[in-house]
Amino acid sequence: MVQLINKLDKEVKITRLSESAVVVSFGEEICFDLHEKVKALTNYLQDHSFVGLIETVPSFTSVTIFYDPIQIYKRERKVNHTNVESPSDFVCASLKEAIQNLEKKDKHRTRIVEIPVCYGGAFGPDLDYVAEHNNLSPEQVVKIHSSGDYLVYMVGFAPGFPYLGGMSGKIATPRKKKPRIEIPQGSVGIAGMQTGVYSLSTPGGWQIIGRTPLDLFLKDKTPPSLLESGDVVRFKPITVEEYDDYKEGS
Amino acid sequence: MALKVIKPGLLTTIQDLGRTGFQKHGVIMSGAMDPLSLRLANLLVGNEEGEAALEMTLAGPSLKFETDTIFAICGGDLSPTINQKPVPIHRPIYVKRDSVLSFGPAKAGCRGYLAVAGGFDIPKVMGSKSTYLRAGIGGYHGRALEPGDVITYQKQKNILPFFEENEHKNATFCTTDWGIEPYLFHRPKQVVRIIPGPHFEQFTKESREDLFHCKFKVTPQSDRMGYRLSGQLLRLEEQVELLSEAVTFGTIQVPPDGNPIILLADRQTIGGYPKIGQVIDVDIPMIAQLKPGERISFKSVSIFEAERLLLKREMDLKELKAGILLKQMST
Numbered sequence: 001m002v003q004l005i006n007k008l009d010k011e012v013k014i015t016r017l018s019e020s021a022v023v024v025s026f027g028e029e030i031c032f033d034l035h036e037k038v039k040a041l042t043n044y045l046q047d048h049s050f051v052g053l054i055e056t057v058p059s060f061t062s063v064t065i066f067y068d069p070i071q072i073y074k075r076e077r078k079v080n081h082t083n084v085e086s087p088s089d090f091v092c093a094s095l096k097e098a099i100q101n102l103e104k105k106d107k108h109r110t111r112i113v114e115i116p117v118c119y120g121g122a123f124g125p126d127l128d129y130v131a132e133h134n135n136l137s138p139e140q141v142v143k144i145h146s147s148g149d150y151l152v153y154m155v156g157f158a159p160g161f162p163y164l165g166g167m168s169g170k171i172a173t174p175r176k177k178k179p180r181i182e183i184p185q186g187s188v189g190i191a192g193m194q195t196g197v198y199s200l201s202t203p204g205g206w207q208i209i210g211r212t213p214l215d216l217f218l219k220d221k222t223p224p225s226l227l228e229s230g231d232v233v234r235f236k237p238i239t240v241e242e243y244d245d246y247k248e249g250s
Numbered sequence: 251m252a253l254k255v256i257k258p259g260l261l262t263t264i265q266d267l268g269r270t271g272f273q274k275h276g277v278i279m280s281g282a283m284d285p286l287s288l289r290l291a292n293l294l295v296g297n298e299e300g301e302a303a304l305e306m307t308l309a310g311p312s313l314k315f316e317t318d319t320i321f322a323i324c325g326g327d328l329s330p331t332i333n334q335k336p337v338p339i340h341r342p343i344y345v346k347r348d349s350v351l352s353f354g355p356a357k358a359g360c361r362g363y364l365a366v367a368g369g370f371d372i373p374k375v376m377g378s379k380s381t382y383l384r385a386g387i388g389g390y391h392g393r394a395l396e397p398g399d400v401i402t403y404q405k406q407k408n409i410l411p412f413f414e415e416n417e418h419k420n421a422t423f424c425t426t427d428w429g430i431e432p433y434l435f436h437r438p439k440q441v442v443r444i445i446p447g448p449h450f451e452q453f454t455k456e457s458r459e460d461l462f463h464c465k466f467k468v469t470p471q472s473d474r475m476g477y478r479l480s481g482q483l484l485r486l487e488e489q490v491e492l493l494s495e496a497v498t499f500g501t502i503q504v505p506p507d508g509n510p511i512i513l514l515a516d517r518q519t520i521g522g523y524p525k526i527g528q529v530i531d532v533d534i535p536m537i538a539q540l541k542p543g544e545r546i547s548f549k550s551v552s553i554f555e556a557e558r559l560l561l562k563r564e565m566d567l568k569e570l571k572a573g574i575l576l577k578q579m580s581t
Contacts, residue, residue, distance in 0.1 A: 016445075017496075017525075018498050018499075018500065018528045019560050021496070023496070028493065030493065042274075054270050055274065057274050057496040057519060057520070059494060059520055060493045060495070061495075062496075070560075086554050154274075155274060156273075156494070156519045157276065158276055158518075159272075159275060159278070160275060161276050199276070202384075219385065228274075
């Protein structure tokens with residue numbers, strides 16, 4: 001079954017961010033429904049590119065479309081013998097059409113990615129704090145964290161860094177008051193209602209509960225990111241020995 | 251063909267027009283802070299305009315040419331000299347081997363772009379030669395230049411026969427009798443034109459007026475990622491929690507402390523602060539050439555005006571390109 005979405009969707013807003021970027025927003029709430037729309041538009045533009053389209057960047061509820069205005073201008077002059085005065089008008093019109101044609105398919109090919117995590121100890125210095133904060137034992141925190149399905153809403157902040165949705169409120173913990181100068185690559189953390197994995201070593205204020213031996217930023221691979229918007233992540237607890245085996249094997 | 255780095259300068263990196271197509275993976279664009287000057291430098295030496303060049307910041311490097319080389323410097327005037335003799339910018343230069351190019355104080359602007367005829371032999375990573383410092387990829391081994399680095403380039407044939415004829419003269423370097431008007435496309439006054447951003451109306455009336463009536467200072471906490479400004483604090487009517495979404499070159503975000511940040515070449519792919527405005531494309535080079543401590547003011551224009559100005563600049567550039575080509579063939 002294929003259903004058309006957005007035909008009468010008044011929530012959809014098209015905004016011009018710059019001379020070469022337009023944002024299509026489907027709403028203001030982080031939810032699976034809006035994520036589906038973001039995914040649908042991103043996929044649609046991948047299959048139906050237009051002249052001048054450079055790239056699309058999906059986020060929680062919007063897709064930003066980057067384009068080359070000069071290419072649009074040149075093409076219209078050459079092919080249609082018209083002078084486009086506003087390339088952004090042209091892009092907005094193309095996007096309106098695209099949104100009308102968005103199809104929401106029943107069956108998505110959702111990729112499930114398992115991420116092994118060695119919780120606690122030197123790899124997760126804040127596990128005890130997270131447990132204490134939530135009146136749980138560290139084992140319970142690990143159990144809760146590793147039993148959820150997490151949706152990758154978008155990748156950004158750092159290369160390969162996933163914004164994950166779906167963490168249980170039972171282990172929510174505020175950020176550290178004083179950020180650490182360096183959080184090692186692979187660290188798994190909690191910040192408020194969010195959980196995430198540091199894809200590069202950076203300063204940061206998240207509560208660190210463990211570390212994965214996997215690389216999330218794959219600088220020599222195409223695509224360069226282990227995770228993509230729309231993937232589902234599951235964390236699997238591993239021992240220090242298993243962590244070392246992964247590291248040696250890679 | 252090669253040049254050797256004797257002193258690296260404050261921050262000298264390989265940049266081109268940036269890395270596109272990977273922002274959805276969180277890979278930032280990088281690229282020249284002043285893309286126009288990079289393009290002009292390349293055109294002067296007969297390269298494709300998006301070829302990689304050296305981006306030099308405030309205090310330039312010392313470079314030894316190991317072979318005869320044709321290069322051009324565009325953008326900020328960082329007082330280049332060869333054997334103590336001033337070297338003109340915005341012109342192609344022919345320099346003999348073993349000469350050393352050095353730089354002095356930043357007389358005008360903040361960033362100079364040095365392009366060599368033939369282009370630097372730098373492997374492309376994800377389609378670009380630009381250096382992405384934080385991830386350690388692209389450019390020269392993913393980092394800023396250091397003493398002893400040797401960067402090679404291809405010999406460019408058919409460029410500037412004029413120089414070939416002058417090869418036997420005694421001067422260590424020579425230049426053409428033509429060049430491009432410095433700052434041909436730059437506006438001299440430090441008035442930055444912006445398009446009001448998606449959250450402009452959510453700022454207080456006072457802040458919206460302050461944005462266009464007050465001056466803002468570029469603080470020392472400004473770098474390739476963004477320029478942090480100080481001045482009147484900009485306040486929202488009421489605090490809102492925004493969802494992070496894509497930002498672009500020149501987006502002006504206002505964090506809770508009220509001091510605006512102009513996002514530049516090394517910006518993250520997404521941002522979560524309210525966007526009060528967007529610097530128009532043709533004024534980006536002017537921003538990139540501002541030094542910490544300088545003051546700017548903002549002026550509002552419509553997206554359509556911004557598009558018209560961009561189209562006009564590209565037409566002017568096309569004409570200039572044709573002019574340079576003609577000169578290169580006739581000199």
